[in-house]
Amino acid sequence: MLTIGIHYLQENISFVQVKYSIRTYHYNNCITFKSTKSKFGALSNMAPNFPISINNDLIKTSEALYQALKFNEFPDIQKKIIDAYSPMIAKRISRHYDMYTRSDWEYTRFKVMKFCIETKLQQNYNSFSSILLQTGDKPIVEYTMKDKVWGAVLDGNIYEGTNALGRLLMELREKIKSNTFQYEVPDLIIKHFKLLGKEINNESIKKFTF
Numbered sequence: 698m699l700t701i702g703i704h705y706l707q708e709n710i711s712f713v714q715v716k717y718s719i720r721t722y723h724y725n726n727c728i729t730f731k732s733t734k735s736k737f738g739a740l741s742n743m744a745p746n747f748p749i750s751i752n753n754d755l756i757k758t759s760e761a762l763y764q765a766l767k768f769n770e771f772p773d774i775q776k777k778i779i780d781a782y783s784p785m786i787a788k789r790i791s792r793h794y795d796m797y798t799r800s801d802w803e804y805t806r807f808k809v810m811k812f813c814i815e816t817k818l819q820q821n822y823n824s825f826s827s828i829l830l831q832t833g834d835k836p837i838v839e840y841t842m843k844d845k846v847w848g849a850v851l852d853g854n855i856y857e858g859t860n861a862l863g864r865l866l867m868e869l870r871e872k873i874k875s876n877t878f879q880y881e882v883p884d885l886i887i888k889h890f891k892l893l894g895k896e897i898n899n900e901s902i903k904k905f906t907f
């Protein structure tokens with residue numbers, strides 16, 4: 698399980714401590730993805746063809762959803778991100794508004810990412826579960842040039858990094874295998890979970906009528 702050493706006081710969600718656990722992977726014993734055009738590119742949040750619907754609003758990629766959820770109190774910023782032509786542009790727009798990122802982002806972003814990739818799976822079950830299962834039992838690693846939080850960087854024969862996205866994907870893969878995948882809106886650790894001015898709750902994610 699990806700805990701990344703995050704500890705909360707459950708009652709008032711006060712942050713206590715955060716630290717990241719680093720992982721290493723041998724380069725010829727893992728599944729990596731970087732470009733969406735590569736064999737396992739569908740694992741990337743940038744991958745097209747995995748649309749998402751929240752409150753019946755269409756979001757083109759899990760990347761756009763993740764980036765938009767940084768700005769829960771700013772529906773106008775979220776709209777610009779969601780309307781962006783590509784996920785890379787969505788990410789770039791998000792960077793532009795960094796100062797408006799929700800104040801607890803450092804501590805909620807892993808839960809938000811988990812929600813984003815679970816939504817990608819729930820709403821694109823056949824295609825996304827198929828690619829996850831094709832990775833077998835191998836470690837999944839997002840290969841990056843410098844992002845040691847979401848991915849890992851190659852140093853000689855070893856990928857090194859927290860690889861948070863890869864680890865969340867592996868957790869999801871194991872749930873698919875054991876038929877224990879349960880999809881729901883994250884618990885109260887994420888307060889004010891909103892998109893385009895509307896709260897995200899278990900009702901809003903059930904509706905899927907493109």
Ligand SMILES: Nc1nc(O)c(N)c(N[C@@H]2O[C@H](COP(=O)(O)O)[C@@H](O)[C@H]2O)n1
Pocket residue numbers: 731741742743760763788839844847862
């Ligand atoms: N710049 C960039 N290009 C790609 O092709 C990527 N896959 C990523 N990584 C993804 O960016 C998201 C994290 O964004 P923040 O740094 O937290 O704003 C996450 O989806 C990574 O997988 N970046």
